[in-house]
Each structure stands twice: as structure tokens, then as C-alpha cells.
Amino acid sequence: MSVIVCSSLFQNHLTGRGHPECPERYSTIYNALLNAGFVSDKNFRKPRLATKDELLLCHTEEYVELVEREVLVLQQELRFLTTGDVVISPASYDTALFAVGAVLTAVDAVMTGDARSAFCLVRPPGHHACRFQGMGFCLFNNVAIGARYMQKKYGLKRVLIVDWDVHHGNGTEDIVQNDDSIFYFSTHQAGIYPGTGMQSTPTILNCPITGGVGSREKVLEAFDRQLKPAMALFKPECIFISCGFDGHADDPLGGFDLRDKDFYDLTEILKEIAHLYANDRIISVLEGGYNLSAIARSSVQHLLSLNMNIK
Secondary structure (H helix, E strand, O other), X not given: OEEEEOOHHHHOOOXXXXXOOOOHXXXXXXXXXXXXXXXXXXXXXXXXXXXXXXXXXXXXXXXXXXXXXXXXXXXXXXXXXXXXXXXXXXXXXXXXXXXHHHHHHHHHHHHOOOOOXXXXXXXXOOOOOOOOOOEOOEOOOHHHHHHHHHHHHHOOOOEEEEXXXXXXXXXXXXXXOOOOOEEEEEEEEOOOOOOOOOOOEOOEEEEEEOOOOOXXXXXXHHHHHHHHHHHHHHOOOEEEEEEOOOOEOOOOOOOOOEOHHHHHHHHHHHHHHHHHHOOOOEEEEEOOOOOHHHHHHHHHHHHXXXXXXXX
């Protein structure tokens, strides 16, 4: 069984009229999953607040205090965080703490046997958040903190983070680049924001792909021909997914041509890897995706795969 960690409070992080990372992203995906039968009393979990010490697993104390301080002075207005292109509102700090806490809740559910896998329906997203800087709509790096928390609390030695967002997760790479216990794999569109992700190392496998026609096949091929052989050597004990749906052909901020069903197929590949090496453990965390209809349909396909029994 897969659990869904979510809360309507994720709509409290406000970004202003016309901003692509809007509260409607949460409600649209939630309603799609509810209508598809994926949200029930049996598999619903509420997130908890992350603690400051848990944020410090990946971020500097100076940065955490900067975010708290800059949000605290807000009344009703919206502003940009001084470190980068992140709109903050009065509820942004607490909402971001719950986003991290949702991933930690999912980790506990999966590691205690309460669930085989989990989907964290959260915002703000996280994969652009570096150790000392928020940027790209992201305040704290939800996935990276979750991976470090899992290692610290449960003693896992090898964790895989798969990032299929159309934008490179520069923040995640920044955090884990010198940590050979975490393998970071990313398929992303070359040449768009944030302009990183062109180099690889023994535990960072970046697959920059040109946008446009044929990018779908290249993404699927990277998973099949690059990720799978790499994992035969690394043998991860858990898989985290930075689950951006902005690789969809209908997304306004990306140039890939993925379709709804491709997110099912990508999930199936990760389930195969998890079954071989990670006791079926997968924790998926929402990142980007800005066409409301596309993210609704794609999330249903993703959960269809997560909730199917391993063959």
C-alpha cells in the first residue's frame, strides 16, 4: 500500500496572481487523486512540522534563520526572499516546515512497515534549495532532508534520489555532491533554468536532454540504459523521487514532450529497481509542474503505478 501525505495547509504559501507555483497546484492534484480513489482514511497521513535540527541536516543555520526572519516581518504583503527567486508570504515558513515534515512522516511510514511507498503532495517544492540559498520557488530541500533523516534515524547506507523534473535540481546536487552514500540521478532539459547539471561524478549522474520532439524517448532511454546499470552497482536501499510533472508536453515552463502515461512508465522502472535492491521502498515528493490539467492527469498515472502490486 502507498500512503499519501498531504494537508490543505499547503495552500497557505501564497505566491501572487499569475505565479505558476500557485496554491491551485495542490488542490488540483488532491482532487484528482481523491476522485481516482487514492485518498482514503486508510492511506491518508497528516504531515508534522520539521524541527530546526532536521533542517540543519542539509541547510546552514544562517540560511534557516534568514528564512524565518524574512517571513516573520511580513504582514499581508508578498516579497521575494533575498537569496533568490522565491516569493514568500506570512505563512511560508511554517508551510515549508510542514513540507519537509511531510517527507519525514513518509520516511517513518515506509521504514516502520506502515506502507511500502509514499507520495508527498507538498508545496513549496524543494530541489532548487541549496545549503545556504533558496531559489527557483524552493525554500528548503524536502527530498535531501528526507534522505539524510532516513540515514540518520534508520541507518541506511545507500539512498538514491531520482529527479525527473524538467529543471535540474541544482540544490540537491549542491547538498549531496560530496556524499557518496547518496546517488543523485537527473533527467532535465539542457539550457533552461537553472543552467546546471551538465557534469557527472561517480555518484551524480546528470542526463541533460535537448527539449522538443524526441525528448520523451531520450528520458525513458536514460532511465533504462543509464540508471538501471548504475543501480546494479550502487544497490540503493531506498528511492526518493523529486517528482516534477513539468516534463509534460503541455507544461508552460518546460520543453519536453512527455505524456500522462510516461509518468506511469517511469514509475514502473523505479519500482523494478526498488524491488531488486530496496525492499520496494519508494518515497515520491512533488516538485514542479505548472499546467493544472496535466499535473492532475500525470499524478493519477504516477499513483496508479505506485499502488499496483509488484509483479
